[in-house]
Amino acid sequence: MIAALHAEWVKATTLRSTWLCLAGFAVAVAGISAAVVGAIGDLQAAEPGYDAGLLAFYGLNFGQVAVIVLAVLLTAGEYGRRTVHDSLVAVPRRGVFLASKVAVGAALVLATAAVTALVTVVVTQALLGPAGVTLSELARPTVAAALYPTLLAVVCMGVAMMMRDQTIALGLVIPFFFLVSPLLELVPVLQRVAVWLPDRAGQVALRLHARPIDAFGPVTGLAVLTLWAAVAVLGAWWALRRRDA
Amino acid sequence: MIEVRGLTKRYGPVTAVAGLTFDVPPGVVTAFLGANGAGKSTTLRMLLGLDRPTAGTARIDGQHYAELRDPLRTVGSLLDSSAPHPGRTARAHLRWLAASNRVPGHRIDEVLDLVHLTAVADRRVRGFSLGMRQRLGLAAALLGDPSVLLLDEPVNGLDAEGIRWLRTSLRRLAAEGRTVVVSSHLMSEVEQTADHLLVISRGRMLADTPLPDFLAAHSAARVLVRTPQARRLAELLTAGGAAAAVQPDGSLHVSGVGADDVSAVAARHGVPLLALGTDHRSLEDAFLALTTGADT
Numbered sequence: 001m002i003a004a005l006h007a008e009w010v011k012a013t014t015l016r017s018t019w020l021c022l023a024g025f026a027v028a029v030a031g032i033s034a035a036v037v038g039a040i041g042d043l044q045a046a047e048p049g050y051d052a053g054l055l056a057f058y059g060l061n062f063g064q065v066a067v068i069v070l071a072v073l074l075t076a077g078e079y080g081r082r083t084v085h086d087s088l089v090a091v092p093r094r095g096v097f098l099a100s101k102v103a104v105g106a107a108l109v110l111a112t113a114a115v116t117a118l119v120t121v122v123v124t125q126a127l128l129g130p131a132g133v134t135l136s137e138l139a140r141p142t143v144a145a146a147l148y149p150t151l152l153a154v155v156c157m158g159v160a161m162m163m164r165d166q167t168i169a170l171g172l173v174i175p176f177f178f179l180v181s182p183l184l185e186l187v188p189v190l191q192r193v194a195v196w197l198p199d200r201a202g203q204v205a206l207r208l209h210a211r212p213i214d215a216f217g218p219v220t221g222l223a224v225l226t227l228w229a230a231v232a233v234l235g236a237w238w239a240l241r242r243r244d245a
Numbered sequence: 246m247i248e249v250r251g252l253t254k255r256y257g258p259v260t261a262v263a264g265l266t267f268d269v270p271p272g273v274v275t276a277f278l279g280a281n282g283a284g285k286s287t288t289l290r291m292l293l294g295l296d297r298p299t300a301g302t303a304r305i306d307g308q309h310y311a312e313l314r315d316p317l318r319t320v321g322s323l324l325d326s327s328a329p330h331p332g333r334t335a336r337a338h339l340r341w342l343a344a345s346n347r348v349p350g351h352r353i354d355e356v357l358d359l360v361h362l363t364a365v366a367d368r369r370v371r372g373f374s375l376g377m378r379q380r381l382g383l384a385a386a387l388l389g390d391p392s393v394l395l396l397d398e399p400v401n402g403l404d405a406e407g408i409r410w411l412r413t414s415l416r417r418l419a420a421e422g423r424t425v426v427v428s429s430h431l432m433s434e435v436e437q438t439a440d441h442l443l444v445i446s447r448g449r450m451l452a453d454t455p456l457p458d459f460l461a462a463h464s465a466a467r468v469l470v471r472t473p474q475a476r477r478l479a480e481l482l483t484a485g486g487a488a489a490a491v492q493p494d495g496s497l498h499v500s501g502v503g504a505d506d507v508s509a510v511a512a513r514h515g516v517p518l519l520a521l522g523t524d525h526r527s528l529e530d531a532f533l534a535l536t537t538g539a540d541t
Binding site for chain 2: 011016081
């Protein structure tokens with residue numbers, strides 16, 4: 001398992017696309033959050049429904065796309081690039097292969113997202129000045145801003161591994177999490193179901209205050225997202241074991 | 246040592262491999278021959294645990310591939326269906342493979358040197374020619390210093406020098422006591438390298454035989470002779486029981502005897518020989534007849 005982890009680490013870190021995705025994530029999250037807060041932060045802060053957590057991590061809506069792309073490249077990308085046979089010949093135990101891949105992908109995203117979350121919260125609250133809240137108040141949303149992209153990446157790694165096609169996986173997962181899922185939450189009859197979707201559930205933990213439509217709190221939200229991640233990885237494991245490579 | 250017993254692979258109604266049984270012993274080069282689509286790659290993929298057999302077993306040193314500890318240190322393979330990531334350098338490709346099976350780092354430089362890729366080791370594979378990719382694949386196969394080598398169409402993309410290098414390497418690796426399997430769809434590619442032949446067609450074994458036996462059984466070797474005394478030599482050979490025919494261009498085609506017999510007869514009767522050779526088309530023909538005959 002240590003050898004397989006080492007191999008996945010070398011594989012991930014020797015590709016330029018990995019670093020581009022991680023850098024893209026950091027720049028999008030911190031940059032867009034800072035830009036939005038800088039431009040309309042004080043106006044937003046005066047609104048009645050203002051949520052300091054949601055505003056501070058506004059850039060996450062866009063940054064998550066980079067994490068999704070990375071997750072798909074690390075998994076379905078192996079099929080598109082025809083490297084998967086080499087990978088499975090080197091590490092024939094499917095469970096070890098998948099666990100190593102997911103662990104390395106998650107570790108890379110977690111490290112990047114943790115640093116990004118800290119930078120983002122410090123910068124946005126500094127920009128807000130007197131309208132800002134204390135950093136200790138935002139501690140929980142900041143932790144969530146590190147965990148949410150990590151768990152979302154695990155969901156996408158599992159899903160893309162099952163699909164085995166990079167283009168289809170990207171074409172399905174990006175629009176779903178970027179567009180479809182947020183919109184479903186706006187449709188009154190669907191929102192009771194939509195709040196349980198992986199990204200909606202995880203984002204509950206980013207907010208400082210509960211909304212009327214929320215069915216659960218921040219910890220449960222992250223737990224629901226974790227459950228989705230577990231199901232996706234188990235599905236990928238089942239598919240890997242069952243199918244020919 | 247490879248042991249395959251009743252190995253079968255069906256894809257829905259299509260049977261790609263139909264009950265193959267064979268052993269591959271160490272110390273010799275075994276050629277795995279068959280037309281494209283005969284089931285060679287599928288068999289190799291099942292040996293490597295990539296495809297699940299519908300029935301039967303494929304074992305390497307008594308174990309299923311997935312049971313091997315650090316498999317790259319036992320089995321080195323080159324697959325037609327696999328490719329190094331274009332965005333990685335040659336060295337990075339070998340680095341992750343080495344890491345996955347605890348292969349010591351110095352082996353990376355050794356195999357790069359062995360396949361003459363040291364100069365381009367830090368370039369991305371994207372810019373590699375087909376031949377360079379093939380040599381990187383061979384480097385990866387040799388990385389773990391394995392006792393078993395499974396090479397699927399290794400000659401693909403290699404230039405003349407590369408092919409000669411590969412032939413010498415395969416002979417040396419077999420002489421070191423390793424088990425060497427080379428698949429090919431061309432008889433001529435393996436004729437000079439292989440000791441043993443496994444010929445398959447439509448997933449079935451047609452021949453499992455030492456190469457000399459196959460040659461003796463299937464190639465009615467035709468000897469080509471150039472001599473100023475073609476008519477006289479033809480008469481001498483015909484008298485000795487061979488079939489000899491003078492061609493319009495003055496050369497002589499002889500069948501029924503070997504080149505050594507022809508040269509002995511010529512020497513005994515003082516017939517000067519300008520050229521003497523064996524026509525190998527007949528062997529390729531025999532292989533084709535064997536494989537296509539089985540298809541109908």
